[in-house]
Amino acid sequence: MKVSxxxxxxxxxxxxxxxxxxxxxxxxxxxxxxxPARQTCCGQPAFNSGYVAQARDVARNQLxxxxxxxxxxxxxxxxxxxxxxxxxxxxAGDPVLLARAERLVAKTFELSQFLVDVLKITDVGxxxxxxATFHPSCHGSRLLGVREQPLELLRNVKDLTLIPLPKSQDCxxxxxxxxxxxxxxxxxxxxxxxxxxxxxxxxxxxxxxxGCIMNIAGQMRRRGMKTEPIHLAEFLWRFSS
Amino acid sequence: xERSDFIRRIAGRLGREPLTIAPERDVTGPPDFYIxxxxxxxxxxxxxxxxxxxxxxxxxxxxxxxxxxGAASALRSLFDQLRxxxxxxxxxxxxxxxxxxxxxxxxxxxxxxxxxxxxxxxEGSPAVVAPDSTETASIAPxxxxxxxxxxxxxxxxxxxDYAVANTGTLALITSPGRARSVSLLPTTHIALLRxxxxxxxxxxxxxxxxxxxxxxxxxxxxxxxxxxxSSDIENDLTIGVHGPVAVYVVLVRGV
Amino acid sequence: xxxxxxxxxxxxxxxxxxxxxxxxxxxxxxxxxxxxRKSDSSTAFGNWEEWRERGRAIRAHTIAHxxxxxxxxxxxxxxxxxxxxxxxxxxxxxxxxxxxxRKNKAKVVAKSKSMVSEEVHINHVxxxxxxxxLETDLGEWIVQLAHETPSHIIIPAxxxxxxxxxxxxxxxxxxxxxxxxxxxxxxxxxxxRRKFELADIGMTGCNFGIAQxxxxxxxxxxxxxxxxxxxxxxxxxMMGMERVIPNWDDLEVMTNLLPRSATGQKITVYVSAxxxxxxxxxxxxxxxxxxxxxxxGRSEQLGDPEFQDVLNCIRCGACLNVCPVYRQVGGHxxxxxxxxxxxxxxxxxLQQDKKQWGELAYASTLCGACFEACPVKIPLHxxxxxxxxxxxxxxYTPLPEKLAFKGYAAAFSNAGAYKVAMKTGxxxxxxxxxxxxxxxxxxxxxxxxxxxxYRTLPENGGKSFRDIWSSIAAEEVESPRTNETDGxxxxxxx
Numbered sequence: 002m003k004v005s006x007x008x009x010x011x012x013x014x015x016x017x018x019x020x021x022x023x024x025x026x027x028x029x030x031x032x033x034x035x036x037p038a039r040q041t042c043c044g045q046p047a048f049n050s051g052y053v054a055q056a057r058d059v060a061r062n063q064l065x066x067x068x069x070x071x072x073x074x075x076x077x078x079x080x081x082x083x084x085x086x087x088x089x090x091x092x093a094g095d096p097v098l099l100a101r102a103e104r105l106v107a108k109t110f111e112l113s114q115f116l117v118d119v120l121k122i123t124d125v126g127x128x129x130x131x132x133a134t135f136h137p138s139c140h141g142s143r144l145l146g147v148r149e150q151p152l153e154l155l156r157n158v159k160d161l162t163l164i165p166l167p168k169s170q171d172c173x174x175x176x177x178x179x180x181x182x183x184x185x186x187x188x189x190x191x192x193x194x195x196x197x198x199x200x201x202x203x204x205x206x207x208x209x210x211x212g213c214i215m216n217i218a219g220q221m222r223r224r225g226m227k228t229e230p231i232h233l234a235e236f237l238w239r240f241s242s
Numbered sequence: 243x244e245r246s247d248f249i250r251r252i253a254g255r256l257g258r259e260p261l262t263i264a265p266e267r268d269v270t271g272p273p274d275f276y277i278x279x280x281x282x283x284x285x286x287x288x289x290x291x292x293x294x295x296x297x298x299x300x301x302x303x304x305x306x307x308x309x310x311x312g313a314a315s316a317l318r319s320l321f322d323q324l325r326x327x328x329x330x331x332x333x334x335x336x337x338x339x340x341x342x343x344x345x346x347x348x349x350x351x352x353x354x355x356x357x358x359x360x361x362x363x364x365e366g367s368p369a370v371v372a373p374d375s376t377e378t379a380s381i382a383p384x385x386x387x388x389x390x391x392x393x394x395x396x397x398x399x400x401x402x403d404y405a406v407a408n409t410g411t412l413a414l415i416t417s418p419g420r421a422r423s424v425s426l427l428p429t430t431h432i433a434l435l436r437x438x439x440x441x442x443x444x445x446x447x448x449x450x451x452x453x454x455x456x457x458x459x460x461x462x463x464x465x466x467x468x469x470x471x472s473s474d475i476e477n478d479l480t481i482g483v484h485g486p487v488a489v490y491v492v493l494v495r496g497v
Numbered sequence: 498x499x500x501x502x503x504x505x506x507x508x509x510x511x512x513x514x515x516x517x518x519x520x521x522x523x524x525x526x527x528x529x530x531x532x533x534r535k536s537d538s539s540t541a542f543g544n545w546e547e548w549r550e551r552g553r554a555i556r557a558h559t560i561a562h563x564x565x566x567x568x569x570x571x572x573x574x575x576x577x578x579x580x581x582x583x584x585x586x587x588x589x590x591x592x593x594x595x596x597x598x599r600k601n602k603a604k605v606v607a608k609s610k611s612m613v614s615e616e617v618h619i620n621h622v623x624x625x626x627x628x629x630x631l632e633t634d635l636g637e638w639i640v641q642l643a644h645e646t647p648s649h650i651i652i653p654a655x656x657x658x659x660x661x662x663x664x665x666x667x668x669x670x671x672x673x674x675x676x677x678x679x680x681x682x683x684x685x686x687x688x689x690r691r692k693f694e695l696a697d698i699g700m701t702g703c704n705f706g707i708a709q710x711x712x713x714x715x716x717x718x719x720x721x722x723x724x725x726x727x728x729x730x731x732x733x734x735m736m737g738m739e740r741v742i743p744n745w746d747d748l749e750v751m752t753n754l755l756p757r758s759a760t761g762q763k764i765t766v767y768v769s770a771x772x773x774x775x776x777x778x779x780x781x782x783x784x785x786x787x788x789x790x791x792x793x794g795r796s797e798q799l800g801d802p803e804f805q806d807v808l809n810c811i812r813c814g815a816c817l818n819v820c821p822v823y824r825q826v827g828g829h830x831x832x833x834x835x836x837x838x839x840x841x842x843x844x845x846x847l848q849q850d851k852k853q854w855g856e857l858a859y860a861s862t863l864c865g866a867c868f869e870a871c872p873v874k875i876p877l878h879x880x881x882x883x884x885x886x887x888x889x890x891x892x893y894t895p896l897p898e899k900l901a902f903k904g905y906a907a908a909f910s911n912a913g914a915y916k917v918a919m920k921t922g923x924x925x926x927x928x929x930x931x932x933x934x935x936x937x938x939x940x941x942x943x944x945x946x947x948x949x950x951y952r953t954l955p956e957n958g959g960k961s962f963r964d965i966w967s968s969i970a971a972e973e974v975e976s977p978r979t980n981e982t983d984g985x986x987x988x989x990x991x
Contacts, residue, residue: 008963012962013962017961017964021962021969028974028975036966036970039911041910047906051882051884051885051886051888052902053886054906055906062909062910062912066912125979126979139863139865140865143864143869157980159980171821172821172862174821174862176862176863179861180948183822186508186822188950189515192951216952218952219951223952241978243583243584243589244583247583248738249567252738253564255797256800260564265561268558270555271746271749275544275547276544276753282541283543354780409764416782422723422727422782423727423781426723426724443749444764445746448746448748454710461771461772461774461779462770462771465769466766467765468766470719470766474634474652474654475635475678477523478678483685483686483719484693484719484720484723485719485720485723485766486720
């Protein structure tokens with residue numbers, strides 16, 4: 002099965018180890034993974050701020066980068082959500098690009114979604130005799146509908162105590178430029194999110210979105226918390242290899 | 243603005259001329275599963291029991307009795323408890339078949355309708371008007387009656403037209419003998435109800451309205467589910483705000 | 498919508514709100530309570546997604562044929578004796594109300610909750626005319642006595658403490674009170690009962706207009722909507738033109754969706770359907786009923802595929818109760834009649850000053866919780882993005898931002914430019930911002946300060962994923978394993 006990795010600009014630049022874990026997991030289950038070097042970004046930062054023309058310029062490059070891929074898999078619920086939910090809108094004015102966008106949408110998956118729904122893997126043979134909680138990505142869960150898949154993978158981690166995060170469905174406050182433009186409101190939101198994480202006192206905070214993790218981790222680090230924020234891909238790889 | 247221009251603008255924004263015949267509809271009203279199972283997973287639901295339970299959860303009380311005599315007992319018992327100094331009721335004639343003459347004859351309940359005077363209706367009904375129209379209705383209410391009611395009778399007694407089991411709701415349809423104030427102004431509202439009037443879900447009551455011609459549509463219909471309430475003060479629930487502070491239903495089973 | 502004199506920005510109003518601890522806690526407490534109750538109630542009811550879809554279908558159908566249903570409603574209401582007026586905008590609505598007031602020589606107007614009446618600032622207009630105009634909904638009355646505006650669609654006075662309410666009531670009634678709920682509510686009941694008796698005009702909103710019979714349906718818990726439509730001689734209904742549904746069967750769907758979505762109740766204490774004034778021989782109820790149907794920018798949304806669905810709204814407030822931004826700042830931050838997610842969408846749509854109000858669309862992380870909560874499935878999260886697009890197209894965004902995104906497009910639309918930009922950026926962070934050091938001196942003066950105020954910057958090891966790809970690609974493939982076996986036998990093949 003040929004899979005192209007859609008690394009996302011955030012993981013590429015700041016969290017390459019997440020990409021590495023994702024690749025290793027995929028290859029372990031028989032995927033022939035390639036990395037189309039042409040890729041840059043899904044265009045979400047511009048699109049969400051209303052700069053549609055700029056978003057289109059960037060997204061068009063993604064259409065080309067993955068034109069020949071069979072499957073496109075990304076370690077980000079948010080970026081995958083952008084493709085699934087908004088690429089149709091973005092390219093609606095151009096029938097040729099729209100057709101290409103729709104092909105891309107049909108073959109693009111978030112990592113946990115791909116493992117569980119396509120590869121039918123729910124158990125990666127991981128073992129972690131510690132405690133963890135899961136923060137769902139807003140865009141991943143609401144735009145893309147990925148809710149159960151990460152939890153299924155975590156539930157099958159041997160000896161792991163998975164504790165529900167209070168108010169898990171509440172946004173962490175990242176929202177891309179929102180965190181900078183409305184920093185005090187975003188700050189209150191991330192403080193509340195971290196209060197909720199602190200209330201369950203776990204070893205690991207797991208998520209499918211590095212945007213969320215970067216945001217939450219920043220506040221956790223500020224408080225000197227022991228809980229390690231970690232991407233699902235890294236978590237699964239670390240404890241199964 | 244004139245109605246026709248207003249409507250025309252709407253149609254124009256929707257890209258067409260104003261519709262003159264009813265548009266086709268894919269779906270109307272509630273989903274079928276609700277019509278089949280108005281109580282969800284529960285089967286063999288006793289309507290009386292469910293009505294009692296739902297109303298209780300809302301702070302209302304139901305007294306189930308076997309017959310009219312039982313209803314009278316229940317009312318006497320409530321009066322002993324509540325000690326009302328004034329009781330108003332719907333027009334006495336509405337209670338025929340209930341055998342409760344003692345309410346008015348012994349207990350001094352006031353049958354609440356205009357005594358003597360007939361209302362004068364306006365000539366024809368007002369058409370849709372522009373803001374500068376001058377048509378007014380010319381009904382003269384008895385101010386005395388209204389003021390008396392507004393002083394707050396202790397108890398108001400009505401019947402109900404229907405009751406809805408799955409929400410603990412009474413349905414009261416206004417008519418000359420069934421004044422809306424009687425279920426609203428007094429401190430306590432008591433409704434007399436027969437089991438046969440209870441339906442499962444509100445849509446069954448609403449469905450009966452489909453039989454009305456326009457001229458039969460009543461001035462008001464009131465669905466009442468328990469005593470009045472508010473949580474506006476620091477989210478703290480309080481019962482009895484503007485409407486009645488207590489609601490009792492005297493329910494005759496088996497009829 | 499009427500011209501609002503607010504010139505402030507959302508972020509400034511929000512800053513004031515965030516400084517009020519009581520307010521912030523009250524908003525959190527209230528919204529938690531309401532959304533938990535909605536959740537419990539809709540789960541107990543079952544098949545909630547099917548109900549949402551049915552609600553959406555009924556509302557969307559009505560809006561798509563609004564000319565037909567509104568016309569039917571108006572004609573049927575008139576045949577039942579109501580005067581039906583059509584108001585283009587705030588000025589017309591005010592004019593119609595004043596004329597009714599003058600003709601009836603009215604002195605006192607008693608109102609039950611109507612957001613449309615607030616939209617057209619009817620209280621000010623009536624007071625300027627010399628009338629006493631009184632809110633009777635407990636929360637609205639409290640807010641009126643305080644000379645403030647409501648902060649939540651369903652529970653208007655959540656930002657007031659019982660102590661503050663006690664002071665307001667004591668001043669109003671001239672009698673000493675305590676601050677317990679029963680006493681305060683008892684005072685309100687007595688004080689407002691007198692007003693109900695004196696009022697010449699009762700004013701309500703309209704939760705749903707039933708086209709089939711021209712009936713106005715109100716949902717309430719306190720009984721004041723019934724009061725103001727029973728005692729005063731004249732009844733005025735303030736109705737948004739989109740608040741119509743086709744028939745009584747459809748009303749059942751709304752009675753199941755609205756109370757559960759707003760407060761978690763199965764039904765509100767009172768659901769009343771009013772069809773014109775009192776009939777001949779009836780002794781209570783209004784003698785005269787006026788229905789004022791308001792456009793005020795609503796018709797502009799018709800025919801617009803991006804925004805027509807916003808007219809489906811049944812004003813339940815569910816979106817407020819799940820919004821993580823509303824939660825932190827409360828209703829006043831939105832600066833206008835409608836707060837929360839629905840407010841952030843309709844305020845820019847209905848207001849004339851798009852520059853002033855369009856910025857509300859940015860008061861969101863686009864998390865989508867509002868869409869998920871909406872009982873009629875309005876895609877508010879998508880509408881916020883569309884509004885932002887319009888804001889940008891109209892050139893309302895600041896120049897530095899425009900340039901930043903032009904730069905982004907240049908850097909990210911091809912891999913070559915991207916690589917250069919990223920290398921520069923990583924160098925900047927390492928050398929200039931002080932990698933991972935909290936509140937480094939440079940960080941304090943850059944636009945990143947808003948970020949670093951609450952968070953410590955992530956470390957950057959220096960290499961990007963694409964830098965190391967070739968070595969990863971060359972790694973040996975591991976064999977798959979599960980916790981059922983140790984996996985050594987399985988070989989899915991590389």
